[in-house]
Amino acid sequence: MNRRFPDWKSCLQFCAALALMTAAGMALAEETPPETAWQASLKNRFFQDRPITEGSDVIQIKAPYRAEDAALVPLQVVAQFPQSSERSIRSIMVIIDSNPVPWTGTFQFTPLSGRADVAFRARVNAYSWVRAIAETSDGKLYMNKAFVKASGGCSAPLGADLEAAMARLGKMKFKLDGTEAKTGAVNEVQLLISHPNLSGMQMDQITRMVKPAHFVKSVNVSYDGAAVFGATTDIGISADPNFRFNLVPDHQGGELKAEITDNLDQHYSWKQPLNNP
């Protein structure tokens, strides 16, 4: 495939043209990706004409620029101030612009949250902006966004062990950082839910059969009867959903409870002492 040039002049012309094209290509690659989907429809669909302040003073979203596995992209939204009676974050909505269902979830917080952080694992179907929009107690909206390079997360083939996953469907557990929660302080809590969270996009191309969507729709966590954390979610959440949030226990001991409902209207619940024996 080597090509000889008849003379130096044409070689130089050729190389100059190539260099120009390479430079143009690199400039394209480094350009900030457009936000067409958000500007053209998503903003209006979810927030109509409400003003949204963009920045990182209220929340910050943390996402890998390049995802290792598009079906398992760790996303974190970190609140920039603690929940207080003067100012708190009521809810955070996460939107993945390029996903078939961009609305990934809305998370609710309470005074017991202490700090309105949330972390979970998402499917990202194409190179996409991932945005979190917080609504504060004064009714204002604040947005922070990150660009994620991933693709095929929603249509990715199911894991090798779907049978095992179906067998333990609805099983849950809480995990705490350390063995004992600190009363009056912010403790990070993990809720693990065993659920295949089928996206309804995993198609068998030969039979043209699609596994129907089957996913967790709502999650409510309470501590001795008082609400701590809530989530309404869609197919953008990875299989075996895992949510991390905070709890400030106002007393010793006590019990955590999780209640979930999926799109087939199946209900599951799980109770666990806050402090593992």
Place this chain on the structure above:
Amino acid sequence: MSMSYRFQSAPLALALLLSPTTSFSESFELKGVADGVYAHPGKVALPDSLNHNEIANIGFITGKRCVAVIDTGGNPEEGRALRHAIEKQTSLPVCYVINTHVHGDHVLGNSAFRMPGVHFVGHYRLPENLAARAQHDRDRAARDWEVQLQPEDFVLPDMLVQQTLTLDLGERTLQVQAWPTAHTSTDITILDTQTSTLWLGDLLFMDHLPVVDGNLGGWLQTLSELGKIQAVRAIPGHGPVSAPWPQAMDSELHYLHGLKQSVRHALDRNATLETAMDTAGQDLRDHWQLFDQYHKRNVAAAFAAMEWEDN
């Protein structure tokens, strides 16, 4: 050589003119591994638009009656190049195409061998897994590898291996064995009894970091069973085309054991997935190539699976 499906854009074609290309047809490298056993070495690399997914070790074994192809490459053109290489080597017909597992770099040359008298052999779970991945692979091929795949490029096996299967090539038999979920849920191995050569597909990675797309624990168990097989040499799915058995799997065993331990340790500490991906097993880098490309993904896969194992 037809390049029509490859060069989508003039700038890319132009850039390739000036760089050493990986084009294969004129010089498809073939190595004799043992008497009648031939392998084409794949380049240890990520699949991309320059190598067109031609990254796996593929090859064939000749008997007195016919030829068994073992894996067909990462796109239909690589499959055709392998077919031409076989035709140069022998006038015997191909009677079997054996796919070691579902991944595109091993099966997407299959359509080059679709002709009367050729049976396609695979793990009993291969048909459903190939079908489930087909759209995903087509999208990836078009976007990342500059390869346009058609539905007919996905050739499903017509001979399924439940546990073991013996294939007769004429005065030469191959023992094919299916394994529980390990590298993938579709892994089979091929033992050529005449030369004691064990063809392992991606159950054995050398140089190229092992990639977990099945079950880490199952892979370790499978390796301990494979270690009992009496063979002189192994042919890995990636890396050199021949290595002494069972020493060939020492590095892989070390990595997979280390991966499992480090993820178990992270889970025991209630570490988050993000922390585990950043820290677990970073000391396992050794001499592996593509560690930065695949290790974190292995940690994530192992972490998500082990979260729900044994408790």
